[in-house]
Amino acid sequence: KAGVTQTPRYLIKTRGQQVTLSCSPISGHRSVSWYQQTPGQGLQFLFEYFSETQRNKGNFPGRFSGRQFSNSRSEMNVSTLELGDSALYLCASSPLPTGTGWNIQYFGAGTRLSVL
Amino acid sequence: GNSVTQMEGPVTLSEEAFLTINCTYTATGYPSLFWYVQYPGEGLQLLLKATKADDKGSNKGFEATYRKETTSFHLEKGSVQVSDSAVYFCALRDPIQGGSEKLVFGKGTKLTVNP
Numbered sequence: 001k002a003g004v005t006q007t008p009r010y011l012i013k014t015r016g017q018q019v020t021l022s023c024s025p026i027s028g029h030r031s032v033s034w035y036q037q038t039p040g041q042g043l044q045f046l047f048e049y050f051s052e053t054q055r056n057k058g059n060f061p062g063r064f065s066g067r068q069f070s071n072s073r074s075e076m077n078v079s080t081l082e083l084g085d086s087a088l089y090l091c092a093s094s095p096l097p098t099g100t101g102w103n104i105q106y107f108g109a110g111t112r113l114s115v116l
Numbered sequence: 117g118n119s120v121t122q123m124e125g126p127v128t129l130s131e132e133a134f135l136t137i138n139c140t141y142t143a144t145g146y147p148s149l150f151w152y153v154q155y156p157g158e159g160l161q162l163l164l165k166a167t168k169a170d171d172k173g174s175n176k177g178f179e180a181t182y183r184k185e186t187t188s189f190h191l192e193k194g195s196v197q198v199s200d201s202a203v204y205f206c207a208l209r210d211p212i213q214g215g216s217e218k219l220v221f222g223k224g225t226k227l228t229v230n231p
Contacts, residue, residue, distance in 0.1 A: 004159070033218070043205065045218035055216045090159055098209075098217040102167065105219065107152075107160040 002027065004093050004108035012114045018079040021111045025072050025093030032074040033098065033105060034066060037088040046089075049074050050097040078113075086115045118143040118210040122222025125203075129196055129229050137191040137225045139180075139206035147208040149173075149182055149189040150219070154203045163191075163204070196229045203227070 005024040013019050025032050034046035045058040049068035066076040072093075078085055089112075092105040123138040141149065148167045152160040164173030166182040166189065173180050178193045189206060206222040 006159075035219075042223050043219075043221040045220075048216055048218070055214055056212050056218070058218065092160075092219075097215075099211065099215045102148075104162060104165070106162070109157075109159040 004091055004106055006089075006091050006108040006111050008111060009109065010112050010114075012116060013081050014116050015081055015083060017081050018077060019081060019113060020075050020077045021089055021091075021113070023074045023076075023091030023093075023108060025074070025091075026106055029093035029095050029106075030072050031094045031097045031103075031105075032068060032072065033092045033094075034074070034076050035090045035092065036060075037090060037110070038086075043090070046076065048098055055097060081115045083115050086113060088112050118147060118208055118220055120206050120208055120220055120222040122206045123225055124223065125225040125227065127225060127227045129227070131198055131229055131231050132195045133229075135191070135193040135196045135200075135227070137204055137206075137227070139189045139191065139222060141187050141189065141206075141208050143187070143208060143210075146182075146184060147210065149180075150207045150209075151178070151180055151189070151191050152205045152207055152221075154205065154224070156202070160205065196227070198229045198231055201227055201229045 031050045033048040047057040048055045068074045088110045090110045092107045094105045096103045151163040164175040166173040169184040203224045210220045
């Protein structure tokens with residue numbers, strides 16, 4: 001069974017641009033969560049999607065958005081990039097929505113975004 | 117909200133040495149606890165978990181016991197290998213709005229094992 005696939009693995013953008021990252025969950029998984037990993041702030045929750053609906057969002061500005069498609073694939077978008085958006089963005093999938101009994105999240109390898 | 121405090125690294129050990137990485141948590145109630153591992157250039161892999169007090173999670177020679185008295189979940193391994201070199205994250209499940217949850221992570225501890 002294929003794992004969580006994130007594309008692209010690496011991305012270089014300049015300030016002010018926008019970027020879209022993609023996440024394909026494990027087959028059969030319907031929940032996708034996104035996390036940002038930086039040396040300073042560590043791992044922080046961005047948002048969770050289940051059945052094409054955003055269930056929750058972390059403490060990030062409105063420049064960070066996402067969506068989920070009917071096949072459970074998810075994308076996240078960051079507009080008007082800032083230097084501080086440079087990070088590893090990790091996607092995690094699980095069969096059920098978070099908060100549902102014993103439900104383990106499986107992480108992808110991440111997309112490393114560098115903003116110049 | 118709930119939080120995790122993890123010992124700062126880096127930790128450098130020789131092969132076959134004993135490993136302990138300390139993790140304590142602050143939480144309302146008794147959340148599920150996890151250790152994740154991140155190898156260079158890769159994402160997070162679940163190493164082990166515990167869902168209630170006194171549970172012991174174990175995997176690949178690593179162990180951690182959920183201690184509610186000391187609010188701790190320390191990671192241990194009796195004999196580390198070079199291949200264990202990675203960054204280790206302690207985490208807990210934190211309920212948020214609408215019945216959903218997020219994972220709250222410690223800052224991570226980088227382990228280097230020398231031959």
